[in-house]
Amino acid sequence: MSTPANLTVRPREPLPSPQRERRFSEQALAELEEIATHYPERKAACLPALWIAQREYNGYLTPSGIQEVADYLGLSFAEVEGVATFYTMYNLRPRGRHHLEVCTCLTCAVLGAYDIVHRLEHELGIGLGQTTEDKEFTLSEAECLNFCGAATVVQVGDRYFTHITSENVMTLIDELRRSENYTPSKLADAIVKIHIPGSSENGGGSSDAEALRGIPGPML
Ligand code: FES
Numbered sequence: 001m002s003t004p005a006n007l008t009v010r011p012r013e014p015l016p017s018p019q020r021e022r023r024f025s026e027q028a029l030a031e032l033e034e035i036a037t038h039y040p041e042r043k044a045a046c047l048p049a050l051w052i053a054q055r056e057y058n059g060y061l062t063p064s065g066i067q068e069v070a071d072y073l074g075l076s077f078a079e080v081e082g083v084a085t086f087y088t089m090y091n092l093r094p095r096g097r098h099h100l101e102v103c104t105c106l107t108c109a110v111l112g113a114y115d116i117v118h119r120l121e122h123e124l125g126i127g128l129g130q131t132t133e134d135k136e137f138t139l140s141e142a143e144c145l146n147f148c149g150a151a152t153v154v155q156v157g158d159r160y161f162t163h164i165t166s167e168n169v170m171t172l173i174d175e176l177r178r179s180e181n182y183t184p185s186k187l188a189d190a191i192v193k194i195h196i197p198g199s200s201e202n203g204g205g206s207s208d209a210e211a212l213r214g215i216p217g218p219m220l
Helices: 025-038 042-056 063-073 077-086 108-109 113-124 169-178 181-192 206-208
Strands: 097-104 137-142 154-156 157-163
Touching: 025 042, 042 063, 042 077, 042 181, 063 077, 063 097, 097 113, 097 181, 108 113, 113 169, 154 169, 157 169
Parallel strands: 097 137
Antiparallel strands: 097 154, 154 157
């Protein structure tokens, strides 16, 4: 098939490699090496390595962060990027200081999860997937958070808040405004520690969830 005379065909240029940065601290590198010993080959440590990167890169994976993981594990950028973009728990964009993830699966939905979402949208002035102008909150939906018996559940970083309603959710927001945490990084750190035997007495982010049993009302 011939090319029309007025069409210029350019071969597709490969995308430029991301800028190489080295943001892993000595502690992060030690964690990565410890975690890699638990896998038959270091390439298999891609998931926890991405969590380390998510923490070290302020809560989200930049192309440089993906490249740094690829370099440490002997993988290509494309291999690590494919993993990072497949799993929704990896952030590819900056998140607010608190990432609010409202479970909208069946039980929580029946018990008013969307009333909570709508209240938050109204009060914070953002929609799902958006971040407030002051960078305090990002609002997302989440799949079942496995605490259906305490619905409705809102995850914020490594903490679960249960029995949330559209009436009490602003108490949670006020509480979060007063806290000093950066929850996307805190969640990543909790997950990294789950992979390191002995580094966390309570298995990272599961402690608050464990403590919920039998406690009625929102966990504030
Ligand atoms: S449906 Fe919300 S925690 Fe299971």
